[in-house]
Amino acid sequence: MPTARRSLLYVTDLAYPARGRRYCDEDIRLTAALREDFDLALCHPRDAVALMAGFDAVVVRNSGPVLAYQEDYDAFRARATGTGALVYNELTGRGDMAGKQYLLDLTAEGFPVIPTVDRPEDLGLLPETERYVVKPKLGADSIGLQIVTREGARELADGSVLVQPCVDFAYEVSFYFVDEHFQYALYAPDPDRRWELKPYEPTGADLEFARRFVDWNAIGHGIQRVDACRAPGGELLLVELEDLNPYLSLDAVDTPCRDAFVEAMKASLHGMFSRA
DSSP, rough: OOOOOEEEEEETTTTTTOOTOOHHHHHHHHHHHHHSOOOOOOEEEEHHHHGGGGGEEEEOOSOOOGGGHHHHHHHHHHHHHHHOOOEEOTTTTSSSSSSHHHHHHHHHTTBBBBOOOOOOGOOOOOOOOOOOOEEETOOOTTTOEEEEEEHHHHHOSSSSSEEEEEEOSEEEEEEEEETEEEEEEEEEETTTTTOOOOOOOOOOHHHHHHHHHHHHHHSSEEEEEEEEEOOTTTTTEEEEEOSSOOOOOOGGSOOHHHHHHHHHHHHHHHHHHHHO
């Protein structure tokens, strides 16, 4: 007898108004491909708790900033943890999935990250600059981000926000992984147009940089996006480690690369089921 197909509850907000991106297009195309291997239904993140028991696993994709539905997300995590439900990405992520504390932790551990503090007495640990970036620890999608003077940073650094030097970087670059396997990289040649992305051919040093954060995060199954900037000195510095619902920008890669990503994701999902 043929093996029964596994079922996926695919969590997405098709109407989320992302700047410079169309979440709905990416998820429509990706779910069409995943249906080749799995029985699948889409739902809004607010409906996940009510529906998840009827599926073999929950796939969290372009569901938008958690701040918009924090109580629902907390209930989803509690239900998934309490029932042992399979979730993709698995809920052990230490990056954006858990807030922005990791930027402080990585700074303290000496990782190549934009230096980050959250208390006024620690501002002296940051490089001297005329401008500082201040953003909420629980922020996402640049919500609440401010650029201020040093005195402004001192006034705002109350433990609930992160303070970083404003880096005049050459460009931003993102590295995309399925599980621990690198898939592709994209970069924004114009720093003022973050989502006008082009394929990027990483060097060995670039990949070593990105893999450090994937290894640190230690997610067994899921998709991660390592966002970095090319600093004035030529080095890469981590901007964010997206491990909850990273947008994939699949429309910016060619068909062979997109197909390879889909196959890697399918293999990852099958692997998750086989290990369960």
